Amino acid sequence: MYAKGQTVIQLMEQLAPKHLAVPDDRIGLQLGSLQKEIKQVLVALDVTDEVVEEAIGLGADLIIAHHAIIFRPLKTLNTDQPVGKLYEKLIKNDIAVYISHTNLDTAEGGMNDWMADALGIESSGTLEDVHTDQLFKLVVFVPKTHHQQVQDAVLRAGAGHIGNYSHCSFNIEGIGTFVPQEGAHPYLGQQGKLEQVEEVRVETMVPAGIRGKVIQAMLKAHPYEEVAYDLYPMDLKGRTFGLGRVGKLKQPCTLREFVDVVKKGLKVPHVRVVGDLDRDVKKAAVLGGSGSRYVNKALYKGADVIVTGDIDYHTAHDALMAGIAIVDPGHNAEKMMKEQTANWLRVKLEESRCATKVQASAVDTEPFRFM
Incomplete structure:
Protein backbone atom coordinates (compact mmCIF):
# COMPACT_ATOMS: atom_id res chain seq x y z
CA MET A 1 0.00 0.00 0.00
CA THR A 102 13.51 27.18 8.47
CA ASN A 103 11.19 24.75 10.25
CA LEU A 104 13.71 22.01 9.42
CA ASP A 105 16.58 24.30 10.49
CA THR A 106 14.91 25.05 13.83
CA ALA A 107 13.57 21.60 14.69
CA GLU A 108 15.21 19.43 17.32
CA GLY A 109 16.97 16.67 15.41
CA GLY A 110 16.88 18.81 12.26
CA MET A 111 19.37 20.66 10.07
CA ASN A 112 21.28 22.65 12.68
CA ASP A 113 21.53 19.66 15.02
CA TRP A 114 22.84 17.50 12.16
CA MET A 115 25.49 20.11 11.38
CA ALA A 116 26.46 20.50 15.03
CA ASP A 117 26.84 16.73 15.40
CA ALA A 118 28.99 16.58 12.26
CA LEU A 119 31.33 19.22 13.70
CA GLY A 120 31.57 17.77 17.19
CA ILE A 121 29.69 20.65 18.81
CA GLU A 122 28.01 19.73 22.10
CA SER A 123 25.05 22.02 21.57
CA SER A 124 23.95 23.96 24.62
CA GLY A 125 21.74 26.59 23.00
CA THR A 126 20.56 28.41 19.90
CA LEU A 127 21.76 31.61 18.26
CA GLU A 128 18.29 33.11 17.90
CA ASP A 129 15.02 31.92 19.43
CA VAL A 130 12.18 31.50 16.97
CA HIS A 131 9.35 29.80 18.82
CA THR A 132 8.40 29.04 22.41
CA ASP A 133 5.70 26.45 22.92
CA GLN A 134 2.57 27.53 24.76
CA LEU A 135 1.70 24.93 27.36
CA PHE A 136 -1.74 23.49 28.03
CA LYS A 137 -2.96 21.42 30.95
CA LEU A 138 -4.82 18.27 29.92
CA VAL A 139 -7.15 16.74 32.48
CA VAL A 140 -8.93 13.50 31.60
CA PHE A 141 -11.11 11.19 33.70
CA VAL A 142 -10.49 7.49 33.07
CA PRO A 143 -12.05 4.35 34.55
CA LYS A 144 -9.53 2.69 36.85
CA THR A 145 -9.41 -0.39 34.62
CA HIS A 146 -8.03 1.66 31.71
CA HIS A 147 -5.95 4.20 33.63
CA GLN A 148 -2.54 2.87 32.57
CA GLN A 149 -3.63 2.36 28.98
CA VAL A 150 -4.82 5.94 28.52
CA GLN A 151 -1.95 7.47 30.48
CA ASP A 152 0.64 5.57 28.41
CA ALA A 153 -1.00 6.65 25.14
CA VAL A 154 -1.02 10.32 26.13
CA LEU A 155 2.61 10.29 27.28
CA ARG A 156 3.80 8.36 24.20
CA ALA A 157 2.16 11.04 22.07
CA GLY A 158 4.50 13.63 23.60
CA ALA A 159 2.66 15.01 26.62
CA GLY A 160 4.27 15.29 30.05
CA HIS A 161 7.55 17.10 29.32
CA ILE A 162 8.73 19.59 31.95
CA GLY A 163 12.29 20.83 31.42
CA ASN A 164 14.62 17.83 31.27
CA TYR A 165 11.93 15.49 32.63
CA SER A 166 9.51 13.38 30.60
CA HIS A 167 6.40 11.31 31.47
CA CYS A 168 5.29 13.87 34.08
CA SER A 169 1.71 13.45 35.27
CA PHE A 170 -0.46 13.66 38.39
CA ASN A 171 -3.14 11.08 39.20
CA ILE A 172 -6.01 11.22 41.69
CA GLU A 173 -8.55 8.45 42.33
CA GLY A 174 -12.22 9.26 42.81
CA ILE A 175 -15.79 8.34 41.89
CA GLY A 176 -17.30 9.38 38.57
CA THR A 177 -21.07 9.44 38.01
CA PHE A 178 -23.25 9.54 34.90
CA VAL A 179 -26.65 8.50 33.58
CA PRO A 180 -26.67 7.14 29.99
CA GLN A 181 -29.52 8.77 28.07
CA GLU A 182 -31.64 7.40 25.22
CA GLY A 183 -29.47 6.70 22.18
CA ALA A 184 -26.30 6.23 24.23
CA HIS A 185 -24.17 3.11 23.90
CA PRO A 186 -22.28 3.18 27.20
CA TYR A 187 -19.14 1.17 27.87
CA LEU A 188 -20.43 0.85 31.45
CA GLY A 189 -23.94 1.13 32.90
CA GLN A 190 -27.47 1.08 31.51
CA GLN A 191 -29.70 3.73 29.98
CA GLY A 192 -31.66 5.70 32.55
CA LYS A 193 -29.72 4.40 35.55
CA LEU A 194 -27.18 6.30 37.63
CA GLU A 195 -23.76 4.70 37.31
CA GLN A 196 -20.90 5.16 39.77
CA VAL A 197 -17.42 4.22 38.57
CA GLU A 198 -14.00 4.20 40.19
CA GLU A 199 -12.05 6.63 38.01
CA VAL A 200 -8.64 8.30 37.92
CA ARG A 201 -8.15 11.99 37.14
CA VAL A 202 -4.99 12.23 35.01
CA GLU A 203 -3.30 15.63 34.65
CA THR A 204 -0.35 16.39 32.37
CA MET A 205 1.22 19.18 30.31
CA VAL A 206 0.78 19.39 26.53
CA PRO A 207 2.71 21.72 24.18
CA ALA A 208 0.45 23.62 21.78
CA GLY A 209 2.13 22.14 18.73
CA ILE A 210 1.06 18.57 19.54
CA ARG A 211 -2.38 19.15 21.08
CA GLY A 212 -4.18 17.42 18.23
CA LYS A 213 -1.87 14.40 18.30
CA VAL A 214 -2.21 13.97 22.07
CA ILE A 215 -5.99 14.33 22.10
CA GLN A 216 -6.32 11.86 19.24
CA ALA A 217 -4.16 9.32 21.11
CA MET A 218 -6.19 9.85 24.29
CA LEU A 219 -9.54 9.36 22.57
CA LYS A 220 -8.32 6.24 20.77
CA ALA A 221 -7.14 4.62 24.03
CA HIS A 222 -10.14 5.66 26.15
CA PRO A 223 -13.01 3.15 26.42
CA TYR A 224 -15.84 5.66 26.90
CA GLU A 225 -18.21 6.73 24.14
CA GLU A 226 -18.07 10.31 25.47
CA VAL A 227 -14.76 11.20 27.08
CA ALA A 228 -14.76 13.80 29.87
CA TYR A 229 -11.64 15.93 29.55
CA ASP A 230 -10.46 19.54 29.87
CA LEU A 231 -7.73 21.39 28.03
CA TYR A 232 -6.81 24.87 29.19
CA PRO A 233 -3.89 27.24 28.57
CA MET A 234 -1.18 27.70 31.19
CA ASP A 235 0.72 30.90 31.94
CA LEU A 236 4.00 28.99 31.64
CA LYS A 237 6.65 28.73 28.93
CA GLY A 238 7.36 25.44 27.24
CA ARG A 239 10.40 24.47 25.18
CA THR A 240 12.07 27.11 23.05
CA PHE A 241 13.23 26.38 19.50
CA GLY A 242 15.64 28.50 17.52
CA LEU A 243 18.04 28.91 14.62
CA GLY A 244 21.68 27.90 14.87
CA ARG A 245 23.47 25.94 17.55
CA VAL A 246 26.30 26.88 19.90
CA GLY A 247 28.31 24.82 22.35
CA LYS A 248 31.70 23.47 23.40
CA LEU A 249 33.71 21.33 21.01
CA LYS A 250 34.14 17.71 22.04
CA GLN A 251 37.76 18.08 21.02
CA PRO A 252 39.22 21.61 21.43
CA CYS A 253 41.72 22.41 18.71
CA THR A 254 43.30 25.19 16.68
CA LEU A 255 41.33 26.99 13.99
CA ARG A 256 43.56 25.29 11.39
CA GLU A 257 42.60 21.87 12.74
CA PHE A 258 38.95 22.87 13.00
CA VAL A 259 38.92 23.80 9.31
CA ASP A 260 39.74 20.16 8.52
CA VAL A 261 36.92 19.04 10.82
CA VAL A 262 34.49 21.27 8.92
CA LYS A 263 35.64 20.06 5.48
CA LYS A 264 35.35 16.43 6.53
CA GLY A 265 32.14 16.75 8.55
CA LEU A 266 30.23 18.79 5.97
CA LYS A 267 31.85 17.06 2.98
CA VAL A 268 33.06 20.22 1.28
CA PRO A 269 36.39 20.47 -0.59
CA HIS A 270 37.02 24.15 0.18
CA VAL A 271 36.10 26.71 2.82
CA ARG A 272 36.74 30.43 3.35
CA VAL A 273 38.34 31.27 6.69
CA VAL A 274 38.48 34.48 8.70
CA GLY A 275 40.87 34.61 11.66
CA ASP A 276 44.25 33.45 12.95
CA LEU A 277 44.68 29.79 11.98
CA ASP A 278 46.78 29.12 15.08
CA ARG A 279 44.23 30.44 17.59
CA ASP A 280 42.55 28.01 19.98
CA VAL A 281 38.95 27.00 19.35
CA LYS A 282 37.00 25.66 22.32
CA LYS A 283 33.45 26.86 21.70
CA ALA A 284 31.79 26.95 18.27
CA ALA A 285 28.55 28.03 16.65
CA VAL A 286 26.96 26.73 13.47
CA LEU A 287 24.10 27.95 11.31
CA GLY A 288 23.11 26.42 7.99
CA GLY A 289 22.56 28.75 5.05
CA SER A 290 23.29 32.48 5.12
CA GLY A 291 24.63 33.59 8.49
CA SER A 292 26.19 37.04 8.17
CA ARG A 293 23.71 38.60 10.57
CA TYR A 294 24.35 35.89 13.18
CA VAL A 295 28.09 36.51 13.65
CA ASN A 296 27.55 39.01 16.47
CA LYS A 297 25.05 36.68 18.10
CA ALA A 298 27.67 33.92 18.08
CA LEU A 299 30.21 36.32 19.60
CA TYR A 300 27.69 37.29 22.31
CA LYS A 301 27.17 33.59 23.10
CA GLY A 302 30.91 33.19 23.67
CA ALA A 303 31.80 31.30 20.50
CA ASP A 304 35.39 31.38 19.26
CA VAL A 305 34.25 30.56 15.73
CA ILE A 306 31.04 30.40 13.71
CA VAL A 307 30.49 28.03 10.78
CA THR A 308 28.02 29.49 8.30
CA GLY A 309 27.64 30.44 4.65
CA ASP A 310 27.45 33.50 2.41
CA ILE A 311 29.72 35.73 4.51
CA ASP A 312 30.23 39.14 2.91
CA TYR A 313 33.43 41.20 2.86
CA HIS A 314 32.41 43.78 5.46
CA THR A 315 31.07 41.18 7.90
CA ALA A 316 34.44 39.40 7.63
CA HIS A 317 36.31 42.59 8.53
CA ASP A 318 33.97 43.26 11.45
CA ALA A 319 34.55 39.72 12.72
CA LEU A 320 38.34 40.19 12.57
CA MET A 321 38.10 43.33 14.68
CA ALA A 322 35.69 41.70 17.15
CA GLY A 323 37.93 38.67 17.58
CA ILE A 324 35.63 35.90 16.34
CA ALA A 325 36.75 33.49 13.63
CA ILE A 326 34.55 32.40 10.71
CA VAL A 327 34.58 29.26 8.61
CA ASP A 328 32.39 29.62 5.51
CA PRO A 329 31.70 26.24 3.84
CA GLY A 330 29.14 27.77 1.48
CA HIS A 331 25.36 27.64 1.45
CA ASN A 332 25.44 24.25 -0.25
CA ALA A 333 26.86 22.65 2.93
CA GLU A 334 23.21 22.12 3.85
Whole structure:
Protein backbone atom coordinates (compact mmCIF):
# COMPACT_ATOMS: atom_id res chain seq x y z
CA MET A 1 0.00 0.00 0.00
CA TYR A 2 1.34 3.39 -1.00
CA ALA A 3 1.00 6.41 1.28
CA LYS A 4 -1.23 9.29 0.32
CA GLY A 5 0.50 12.62 -0.20
CA GLN A 6 -1.05 14.07 2.95
CA THR A 7 0.22 11.09 4.97
CA VAL A 8 3.79 11.60 3.73
CA ILE A 9 3.64 15.27 4.68
CA GLN A 10 2.14 14.53 8.10
CA LEU A 11 5.12 12.29 8.76
CA MET A 12 7.53 14.94 7.44
CA GLU A 13 5.97 17.51 9.74
CA GLN A 14 6.70 15.30 12.73
CA LEU A 15 10.35 16.03 11.96
CA ALA A 16 9.86 19.68 10.97
CA PRO A 17 6.56 21.12 12.28
CA LYS A 18 5.40 24.09 10.22
CA HIS A 19 4.89 26.30 13.26
CA LEU A 20 8.67 26.29 13.85
CA ALA A 21 9.34 28.28 10.66
CA VAL A 22 10.29 31.95 10.87
CA PRO A 23 7.48 34.37 9.88
CA ASP A 24 6.84 34.69 6.13
CA ASP A 25 9.14 31.80 5.21
CA ARG A 26 8.07 30.07 1.99
CA ILE A 27 7.32 26.58 3.25
CA GLY A 28 4.70 23.91 2.61
CA LEU A 29 3.18 22.73 -0.66
CA GLN A 30 4.36 25.07 -3.41
CA LEU A 31 3.29 23.22 -6.53
CA GLY A 32 1.05 20.28 -7.43
CA SER A 33 -1.32 18.18 -5.38
CA LEU A 34 -1.03 15.91 -2.37
CA GLN A 35 -4.41 14.30 -3.07
CA LYS A 36 -2.82 11.25 -4.68
CA GLU A 37 -0.83 8.14 -3.89
CA ILE A 38 2.91 8.69 -3.57
CA LYS A 39 4.99 5.83 -4.88
CA GLN A 40 8.34 7.63 -4.86
CA VAL A 41 9.67 10.64 -2.95
CA LEU A 42 12.83 12.50 -3.94
CA VAL A 43 14.53 14.61 -1.25
CA ALA A 44 16.58 17.53 -2.62
CA LEU A 45 18.32 20.65 -1.37
CA ASP A 46 17.28 22.72 -4.40
CA VAL A 47 14.78 22.12 -7.21
CA THR A 48 16.76 22.65 -10.39
CA ASP A 49 16.15 21.39 -13.91
CA GLU A 50 18.62 18.55 -13.26
CA VAL A 51 16.78 17.56 -10.08
CA VAL A 52 13.44 17.55 -11.93
CA GLU A 53 14.93 15.31 -14.63
CA GLU A 54 16.17 13.02 -11.87
CA ALA A 55 12.67 12.92 -10.36
CA ILE A 56 11.14 12.10 -13.75
CA GLY A 57 13.64 9.28 -14.26
CA LEU A 58 12.78 7.82 -10.85
CA GLY A 59 9.06 8.15 -11.42
CA ALA A 60 8.82 10.41 -8.35
CA ASP A 61 5.43 11.85 -7.44
CA LEU A 62 6.77 14.25 -4.82
CA ILE A 63 9.91 16.31 -4.26
CA ILE A 64 10.63 17.42 -0.70
CA ALA A 65 13.17 20.24 -0.88
CA HIS A 66 14.85 22.63 1.51
CA HIS A 67 14.89 25.74 -0.67
CA ALA A 68 11.72 27.21 -2.12
CA ILE A 69 11.03 27.34 -5.86
CA ILE A 70 8.49 30.17 -5.47
CA PHE A 71 9.86 33.11 -3.45
CA ARG A 72 7.45 35.87 -4.45
CA PRO A 73 3.89 36.01 -5.78
CA LEU A 74 3.86 35.17 -9.49
CA LYS A 75 2.58 37.90 -11.80
CA THR A 76 2.96 35.77 -14.94
CA LEU A 77 3.88 32.20 -15.75
CA ASN A 78 5.82 32.39 -19.00
CA THR A 79 6.88 28.92 -20.10
CA ASP A 80 9.39 30.45 -22.53
CA GLN A 81 11.49 31.49 -19.52
CA PRO A 82 13.71 29.05 -17.54
CA VAL A 83 11.66 29.22 -14.32
CA GLY A 84 8.39 28.89 -16.25
CA LYS A 85 9.77 25.85 -18.07
CA LEU A 86 10.69 24.30 -14.73
CA TYR A 87 7.15 24.73 -13.38
CA GLU A 88 5.69 23.42 -16.63
CA LYS A 89 7.84 20.29 -16.50
CA LEU A 90 6.79 19.59 -12.92
CA ILE A 91 3.11 20.07 -13.71
CA LYS A 92 3.16 17.96 -16.89
CA ASN A 93 4.82 15.11 -15.00
CA ASP A 94 2.45 15.45 -12.01
CA ILE A 95 5.30 16.04 -9.54
CA ALA A 96 4.35 17.95 -6.41
CA VAL A 97 6.91 20.12 -4.59
CA TYR A 98 6.87 20.55 -0.81
CA ILE A 99 9.30 22.86 1.00
CA SER A 100 10.68 22.37 4.52
CA HIS A 101 13.05 25.25 5.20
CA THR A 102 13.51 27.18 8.47
CA ASN A 103 11.19 24.75 10.25
CA LEU A 104 13.71 22.01 9.42
CA ASP A 105 16.58 24.30 10.49
CA THR A 106 14.91 25.05 13.83
CA ALA A 107 13.57 21.60 14.69
CA GLU A 108 15.21 19.43 17.32
CA GLY A 109 16.97 16.67 15.41
CA GLY A 110 16.88 18.81 12.26
CA MET A 111 19.37 20.66 10.07
CA ASN A 112 21.28 22.65 12.68
CA ASP A 113 21.53 19.66 15.02
CA TRP A 114 22.84 17.50 12.16
CA MET A 115 25.49 20.11 11.38
CA ALA A 116 26.46 20.50 15.03
CA ASP A 117 26.84 16.73 15.40
CA ALA A 118 28.99 16.58 12.26
CA LEU A 119 31.33 19.22 13.70
CA GLY A 120 31.57 17.77 17.19
CA ILE A 121 29.69 20.65 18.81
CA GLU A 122 28.01 19.73 22.10
CA SER A 123 25.05 22.02 21.57
CA SER A 124 23.95 23.96 24.62
CA GLY A 125 21.74 26.59 23.00
CA THR A 126 20.56 28.41 19.90
CA LEU A 127 21.76 31.61 18.26
CA GLU A 128 18.29 33.11 17.90
CA ASP A 129 15.02 31.92 19.43
CA VAL A 130 12.18 31.50 16.97
CA HIS A 131 9.35 29.80 18.82
CA THR A 132 8.40 29.04 22.41
CA ASP A 133 5.70 26.45 22.92
CA GLN A 134 2.57 27.53 24.76
CA LEU A 135 1.70 24.93 27.36
CA PHE A 136 -1.74 23.49 28.03
CA LYS A 137 -2.96 21.42 30.95
CA LEU A 138 -4.82 18.27 29.92
CA VAL A 139 -7.15 16.74 32.48
CA VAL A 140 -8.93 13.50 31.60
CA PHE A 141 -11.11 11.19 33.70
CA VAL A 142 -10.49 7.49 33.07
CA PRO A 143 -12.05 4.35 34.55
CA LYS A 144 -9.53 2.69 36.85
CA THR A 145 -9.41 -0.39 34.62
CA HIS A 146 -8.03 1.66 31.71
CA HIS A 147 -5.95 4.20 33.63
CA GLN A 148 -2.54 2.87 32.57
CA GLN A 149 -3.63 2.36 28.98
CA VAL A 150 -4.82 5.94 28.52
CA GLN A 151 -1.95 7.47 30.48
CA ASP A 152 0.64 5.57 28.41
CA ALA A 153 -1.00 6.65 25.14
CA VAL A 154 -1.02 10.32 26.13
CA LEU A 155 2.61 10.29 27.28
CA ARG A 156 3.80 8.36 24.20
CA ALA A 157 2.16 11.04 22.07
CA GLY A 158 4.50 13.63 23.60
CA ALA A 159 2.66 15.01 26.62
CA GLY A 160 4.27 15.29 30.05
CA HIS A 161 7.55 17.10 29.32
CA ILE A 162 8.73 19.59 31.95
CA GLY A 163 12.29 20.83 31.42
CA ASN A 164 14.62 17.83 31.27
CA TYR A 165 11.93 15.49 32.63
CA SER A 166 9.51 13.38 30.60
CA HIS A 167 6.40 11.31 31.47
CA CYS A 168 5.29 13.87 34.08
CA SER A 169 1.71 13.45 35.27
CA PHE A 170 -0.46 13.66 38.39
CA ASN A 171 -3.14 11.08 39.20
CA ILE A 172 -6.01 11.22 41.69
CA GLU A 173 -8.55 8.45 42.33
CA GLY A 174 -12.22 9.26 42.81
CA ILE A 175 -15.79 8.34 41.89
CA GLY A 176 -17.30 9.38 38.57
CA THR A 177 -21.07 9.44 38.01
CA PHE A 178 -23.25 9.54 34.90
CA VAL A 179 -26.65 8.50 33.58
CA PRO A 180 -26.67 7.14 29.99
CA GLN A 181 -29.52 8.77 28.07
CA GLU A 182 -31.64 7.40 25.22
CA GLY A 183 -29.47 6.70 22.18
CA ALA A 184 -26.30 6.23 24.23
CA HIS A 185 -24.17 3.11 23.90
CA PRO A 186 -22.28 3.18 27.20
CA TYR A 187 -19.14 1.17 27.87
CA LEU A 188 -20.43 0.85 31.45
CA GLY A 189 -23.94 1.13 32.90
CA GLN A 190 -27.47 1.08 31.51
CA GLN A 191 -29.70 3.73 29.98
CA GLY A 192 -31.66 5.70 32.55
CA LYS A 193 -29.72 4.40 35.55
CA LEU A 194 -27.18 6.30 37.63
CA GLU A 195 -23.76 4.70 37.31
CA GLN A 196 -20.90 5.16 39.77
CA VAL A 197 -17.42 4.22 38.57
CA GLU A 198 -14.00 4.20 40.19
CA GLU A 199 -12.05 6.63 38.01
CA VAL A 200 -8.64 8.30 37.92
CA ARG A 201 -8.15 11.99 37.14
CA VAL A 202 -4.99 12.23 35.01
CA GLU A 203 -3.30 15.63 34.65
CA THR A 204 -0.35 16.39 32.37
CA MET A 205 1.22 19.18 30.31
CA VAL A 206 0.78 19.39 26.53
CA PRO A 207 2.71 21.72 24.18
CA ALA A 208 0.45 23.62 21.78
CA GLY A 209 2.13 22.14 18.73
CA ILE A 210 1.06 18.57 19.54
CA ARG A 211 -2.38 19.15 21.08
CA GLY A 212 -4.18 17.42 18.23
CA LYS A 213 -1.87 14.40 18.30
CA VAL A 214 -2.21 13.97 22.07
CA ILE A 215 -5.99 14.33 22.10
CA GLN A 216 -6.32 11.86 19.24
CA ALA A 217 -4.16 9.32 21.11
CA MET A 218 -6.19 9.85 24.29
CA LEU A 219 -9.54 9.36 22.57
CA LYS A 220 -8.32 6.24 20.77
CA ALA A 221 -7.14 4.62 24.03
CA HIS A 222 -10.14 5.66 26.15
CA PRO A 223 -13.01 3.15 26.42
CA TYR A 224 -15.84 5.66 26.90
CA GLU A 225 -18.21 6.73 24.14
CA GLU A 226 -18.07 10.31 25.47
CA VAL A 227 -14.76 11.20 27.08
CA ALA A 228 -14.76 13.80 29.87
CA TYR A 229 -11.64 15.93 29.55
CA ASP A 230 -10.46 19.54 29.87
CA LEU A 231 -7.73 21.39 28.03
CA TYR A 232 -6.81 24.87 29.19
CA PRO A 233 -3.89 27.24 28.57
CA MET A 234 -1.18 27.70 31.19
CA ASP A 235 0.72 30.90 31.94
CA LEU A 236 4.00 28.99 31.64
CA LYS A 237 6.65 28.73 28.93
CA GLY A 238 7.36 25.44 27.24
CA ARG A 239 10.40 24.47 25.18
CA THR A 240 12.07 27.11 23.05
CA PHE A 241 13.23 26.38 19.50
CA GLY A 242 15.64 28.50 17.52
CA LEU A 243 18.04 28.91 14.62
CA GLY A 244 21.68 27.90 14.87
CA ARG A 245 23.47 25.94 17.55
CA VAL A 246 26.30 26.88 19.90
CA GLY A 247 28.31 24.82 22.35
CA LYS A 248 31.70 23.47 23.40
CA LEU A 249 33.71 21.33 21.01
CA LYS A 250 34.14 17.71 22.04
CA GLN A 251 37.76 18.08 21.02
CA PRO A 252 39.22 21.61 21.43
CA CYS A 253 41.72 22.41 18.71
CA THR A 254 43.30 25.19 16.68
CA LEU A 255 41.33 26.99 13.99
CA ARG A 256 43.56 25.29 11.39
CA GLU A 257 42.60 21.87 12.74
CA PHE A 258 38.95 22.87 13.00
CA VAL A 259 38.92 23.80 9.31
CA ASP A 260 39.74 20.16 8.52
CA VAL A 261 36.92 19.04 10.82
CA VAL A 262 34.49 21.27 8.92
CA LYS A 263 35.64 20.06 5.48
CA LYS A 264 35.35 16.43 6.53
CA GLY A 265 32.14 16.75 8.55
CA LEU A 266 30.23 18.79 5.97
CA LYS A 267 31.85 17.06 2.98
CA VAL A 268 33.06 20.22 1.28
CA PRO A 269 36.39 20.47 -0.59
CA HIS A 270 37.02 24.15 0.18
CA VAL A 271 36.10 26.71 2.82
CA ARG A 272 36.74 30.43 3.35
CA VAL A 273 38.34 31.27 6.69
CA VAL A 274 38.48 34.48 8.70
CA GLY A 275 40.87 34.61 11.66
CA ASP A 276 44.25 33.45 12.95
CA LEU A 277 44.68 29.79 11.98
CA ASP A 278 46.78 29.12 15.08
CA ARG A 279 44.23 30.44 17.59
CA ASP A 280 42.55 28.01 19.98
CA VAL A 281 38.95 27.00 19.35
CA LYS A 282 37.00 25.66 22.32
CA LYS A 283 33.45 26.86 21.70
CA ALA A 284 31.79 26.95 18.27
CA ALA A 285 28.55 28.03 16.65
CA VAL A 286 26.96 26.73 13.47
CA LEU A 287 24.10 27.95 11.31
CA GLY A 288 23.11 26.42 7.99
CA GLY A 289 22.56 28.75 5.05
CA SER A 290 23.29 32.48 5.12
CA GLY A 291 24.63 33.59 8.49
CA SER A 292 26.19 37.04 8.17
CA ARG A 293 23.71 38.60 10.57
CA TYR A 294 24.35 35.89 13.18
CA VAL A 295 28.09 36.51 13.65
CA ASN A 296 27.55 39.01 16.47
CA LYS A 297 25.05 36.68 18.10
CA ALA A 298 27.67 33.92 18.08
CA LEU A 299 30.21 36.32 19.60
CA TYR A 300 27.69 37.29 22.31
CA LYS A 301 27.17 33.59 23.10
CA GLY A 302 30.91 33.19 23.67
CA ALA A 303 31.80 31.30 20.50
CA ASP A 304 35.39 31.38 19.26
CA VAL A 305 34.25 30.56 15.73
CA ILE A 306 31.04 30.40 13.71
CA VAL A 307 30.49 28.03 10.78
CA THR A 308 28.02 29.49 8.30
CA GLY A 309 27.64 30.44 4.65
CA ASP A 310 27.45 33.50 2.41
CA ILE A 311 29.72 35.73 4.51
CA ASP A 312 30.23 39.14 2.91
CA TYR A 313 33.43 41.20 2.86
CA HIS A 314 32.41 43.78 5.46
CA THR A 315 31.07 41.18 7.90
CA ALA A 316 34.44 39.40 7.63
CA HIS A 317 36.31 42.59 8.53
CA ASP A 318 33.97 43.26 11.45
CA ALA A 319 34.55 39.72 12.72
CA LEU A 320 38.34 40.19 12.57
CA MET A 321 38.10 43.33 14.68
CA ALA A 322 35.69 41.70 17.15
CA GLY A 323 37.93 38.67 17.58
CA ILE A 324 35.63 35.90 16.34
CA ALA A 325 36.75 33.49 13.63
CA ILE A 326 34.55 32.40 10.71
CA VAL A 327 34.58 29.26 8.61
CA ASP A 328 32.39 29.62 5.51
CA PRO A 329 31.70 26.24 3.84
CA GLY A 330 29.14 27.77 1.48
CA HIS A 331 25.36 27.64 1.45
CA ASN A 332 25.44 24.25 -0.25
CA ALA A 333 26.86 22.65 2.93
CA GLU A 334 23.21 22.12 3.85
CA LYS A 335 23.22 19.25 1.32
CA MET A 336 23.49 16.85 4.27
CA MET A 337 19.73 17.31 4.71
CA LYS A 338 19.13 15.09 1.69
CA GLU A 339 20.38 11.83 3.22
CA GLN A 340 19.31 12.73 6.76
CA THR A 341 15.75 13.61 5.76
CA ALA A 342 15.41 10.67 3.37
CA ASN A 343 16.58 8.20 6.03
CA TRP A 344 14.24 9.65 8.66
CA LEU A 345 11.22 9.60 6.35
CA ARG A 346 12.03 6.12 5.05
CA VAL A 347 11.97 4.70 8.59
CA LYS A 348 8.64 6.40 9.38
CA LEU A 349 7.03 5.06 6.20
CA GLU A 350 8.30 1.55 6.92
CA GLU A 351 6.89 1.77 10.46
CA SER A 352 3.55 2.74 8.87
CA ARG A 353 3.84 -0.28 6.55
CA CYS A 354 3.73 1.88 3.45
CA ALA A 355 5.38 0.80 0.21
CA THR A 356 6.32 4.38 -0.68
CA LYS A 357 10.02 4.69 -1.51
CA VAL A 358 12.25 7.62 -0.54
CA GLN A 359 15.51 8.56 -2.22
CA ALA A 360 18.02 11.35 -1.64
CA SER A 361 18.87 13.33 -4.75
CA ALA A 362 22.28 12.54 -6.26
CA VAL A 363 22.41 15.87 -8.10
CA ASP A 364 25.06 18.38 -6.96
CA THR A 365 23.28 21.74 -6.93
CA GLU A 366 26.35 23.78 -5.89
CA PRO A 367 26.31 26.72 -8.34
CA PHE A 368 29.93 27.75 -7.68
CA ARG A 369 33.04 26.14 -9.14
CA PHE A 370 36.40 26.76 -7.49
CA MET A 371 39.27 27.08 -9.97
